[in-house]
Structures are given as C-alpha cells and as structure tokens.
Amino acid sequence: MRVLIFTDNPTTGETGLVRKEFQDRGVDVDYKAPWDIALPRFRPDYDLVYVPSNMLHRGSTFEMLHRLLILRRMEEDAVVVNPVDSMLNYSKEHLSLQLGRLGLPHPETVITENIEHAYEFAARLLDEDREVVLKPICMARGIGVMKLSRIRSREDLMQFLVWYIRSYGEGVFYLQEYVPNPGYDVRCLVVGGEVVGREKRSNPDDFRYNVAAGGAASPFDDPVYDELAVKVADAVGLLISGLDILPRSDGEPMVLEANCFPGYKALMDTTGIQIHKLLVDYLIRLVA
Template sequence: MNARGGRDPVLVLASRVGPDEKGLLTALRRGGHAAEVLDTNALRRAASGPAGPGGLVLNREIGQVRARYAATMLEAAGMTVVNSAAAVQTCGDKWLTSLALARAGLPAPRTVLAASPAAAEEAAAEVGFPVVLKPLVGSWGRLVTRVRDAEEAATVLEHVGAQPSPQAQVVYLQEYVDKPGYDLRALVVRGELVAAMRRYADDWRTNVSRGGRAEPCVLDPDTEKLAVRAAEATGADIAGVDLVEDRAGAVLVLEVNHRVEFAGLQAAHGGLDIAASIVDRIVGGAS
C-alpha cells in the first residue's frame, strides 16, 4: 500500500511519550495513518522467530542501549526502523561517530580516544589545553567537562579512573573550539535539511535542555551540504547535526544525534511543523 495514500500503519517506538512523540503521532494520524505507540518495555523476540509482515517504525526510544537492541529485534522481524540499529550504534557512540566523520573526510575538532586515564593525560597534553572530555555515550551535555590545564586534567582523570564501569574509564577527548558565542543545530531528514537554529548560552555548553536560547537561522550552502554529508556518513535517516564555527570562520561537525528532540527547533521556527516535515520525508518515502 502506498504510504502517501494514508493507509499504511506506522509504529512509534517509545517507552516514554513526550511532546515530540505526540507531535509525530498527530502528524501521522492527520495523514490518515493508523499510528500507534509501540512500548519498548513490552518488546521480546526469539532469535529463531519468523519474520513478520513488515511495516515502518519510528525509533523514538530514549534509552541508547534499548533503542539499538529494540531496532535489531524489529529489523529481524522484517520491519523498517528509522533510525536503524546500525545508525543508533554509530550516532550513540561519540567515538564511532568521529570515525565515521573522519572516513567521510568531514571537518571536525581534533579528537582522540584514550584507553585509560593515564593515556588520556598524555593525549590531552598533545592536543593542547583546554580540552573537552566527553562520555562515550550520553546527551544533553551531561558529564561534558572543559579541562583548562594539566593539573585540572589530573584531578578530573583521577575521578574517571575510579569509575566502576570499564567503559567510563575509556576517555574521549576533543580540542576545545573557541566559538563565537553560539553553535548550530541542523535537522536533516533523508538527505534534506528541514531546519536549523543557532543556540546561545551563558555557559559554554549551548544545549537547549540546559537552558540554551535558540533562534532560527538559514545555513549557507556549504554548511548545509556539510550537515547533510555528516548525517549520511553515520547512516542516520533522521539526524540532529551539531556544528560549530571557530574564530577563523571554519565550520566543524561536533556530533550527529540519532534521536532528535525538536521542541527547541520548533519553538525557534514558530509556524514550521517539524513533526509534519519528518513524517512527509520518512513515511512519504517508505513505499
């Protein structure tokens, strides 16, 4: 059945239905689709289970690990999942994202992965202070630390070394980019830019979830192309691409997010219906 005909069922995978998920459900139903929430908590599948009739799932699970494994279960059942398990795995791990960007030849801050806090001290000195330490998995700017000098690095990394999780003791660090008071978030869906915004904050982290202020912006053609290429490099059909401009005017890719929270972007653009734009590009192209 043609998805544009408005009769194909679409599932929204989520364990928590927030404003963004409600917006997607509304947009789907407005288009005539039998849209339903698929509760991640209820999922189960045998490894030898048969494939089902197929269908489309919008992956809105907030938990990184569950989003990936749920996608593998649904894909094994013959369903098309957006974003896919592979895209969730890449975008959900900052190091895998950095590798994907590097393979695509895209500009990004200098990034180093250190297998231990001791190796991270040496890496930080090589990159040059200040440096930014980030957890491999995480969002909303949590546990992201700007380290100004070697003494501060030693203190922070001592705490990192005391973490019980082996993954937490692997250190991802980037050079600090002295941006002009803002960064950029671009929403890319199936190779098209939907909208973009500048994010400002008193803190050096500009996440809207941390109180950052957003305003709409129009990307120049080169920056738009960079955002689209970054999404494609990670395999994400729906991507929130974070970019930063350095003081010399060069635009760098910071991160690619697989589960995009678009309330801030929606508020910045006012009349633009972000959820409807996503649905039109994803569901309209699913047939």
C-alpha cells in the first residue's frame, strides 16, 4: 500500500502525527506539496492520497485550477480523502444550501455579491432587534467572523459593508442572523460516518467560541448531536469533517460549519483521544 500526504502546509503538527503513524505501521508514505509536482509528466502511483490542508482555497485562482487538475489526476488511480468534489464544493455557502435541502434548521442567511441585498438583509434584522453575523465563505478559526449589534444610518452600514467585503469577504457577502445560545457550541469530529471525538467550546469574552479566538475547550460526552453531525457530513460529501453545532437557546441545534480540513489538536489536548491513530485506522480500512 502506497500513501501520499498531499499538502500545501507541510508544517502542521497533526499532519506530522499522521505521517509518523503511517510510518510506524510500516506503510510506505510519501509527502508532497503542489510545488513538488509538474504536469503533464507527473505519474501518480498511490493507493491513497490524504489531503489535510485547504489547498484549493488559498492562493490565486490559477493555483486553484492547477491544483484541481493535479487532484483530479490523482483521483483517477487513487482514493483521495476528502473526495475532490467535496473539497471543491467546500464553503459555508454550500453547507447552507445543503442544510436547506435536507430541511434541517439553519440560521437565516443570505449569500450575495450584491451590496444592496446585503444591506437590506442586515437592516431588516437589526430593525427587528436581531443581531447579524458576517463571515467569509471559506475561512476558519473565527477569522473575519463579526457581529453587527446596533442600527446604523444607511451611510454608516454601507460603509461598513464596503470595508468588510474588501477586508474579508473577497467579493461575497455571507450574512446570518445571530443565534442566541446558552454560551457554548460543540465541535464533533466525523471520520467515515462516525463521530470519533467531541468538545464543547466557550468564551466569556467573545461571541466566537473558537479555541483560536481565545475560547476554552472541554470534553463533551453526550452523543446527542452525533446523528445530526454524521448526516450533515454525508450531505456535503465529506469523509473527514469537523462539525460546529450551536444549540439555540430553545435547545434546537444549528449547524454552523462542516469543515473540510479540520484541525484536531485542541480536541486531542482536551479529550486525550489519539485522533491521528483513528484517522490512520480509517484511511487504511478505506483502501484495504
């Protein structure tokens, strides 16, 4: 069995652990970045390609197209995880659409390139005494996730939206109602249709509970959201995914995110679960 770890971010600790775990089990594991490969000469010879980093959403559009072709070439002969289509589709927007299709509860959301639509949505919610969250459609760790809490003049709100789209939105607005909640959200890590770890995250100083934004994580042993997490991961086509689930104040769970490249260091630190070993178990099973 030949495995390739294909990444544009080779220094990540979790990826190093996966690589070592493969090696410890005697698996022939190669490690490449997009810039190690030249098309059309490249002849991949792997059973499994594990892609732990977000190489289609970083860099330029040309790099994205080039990397997509490399991945498609790999997928002709090997199992690529996550599947290339799910990587390509990966965005908060895709998640919102899939949740709507499944009829699962989701915060009221608008996704648009049109600043007038964004303004109307924000102004209406603020008018109704609701708060508004803005997010980049493909980012992580709470970066660029911001909240609008008070009514502003039209000029002021427009000015803010213009600033936001330049600084974080990259041309696309993703606006969502703020969901009042009990002060925590739950991250479930799904691997191959199973939840292998969960953590509860909270932050008294920020509405974003991400550990990277200063939140604190603790173990969450209740499997109450497992079925939902597995269903949503499946709906967005992800074999490995980190689901962020925010309970609404009335208890209704809202899925905020299905991560395509979930980090799990905080989850390992919090729960002691050897996630990299479970990942390698799964990846080996997949091609056995």
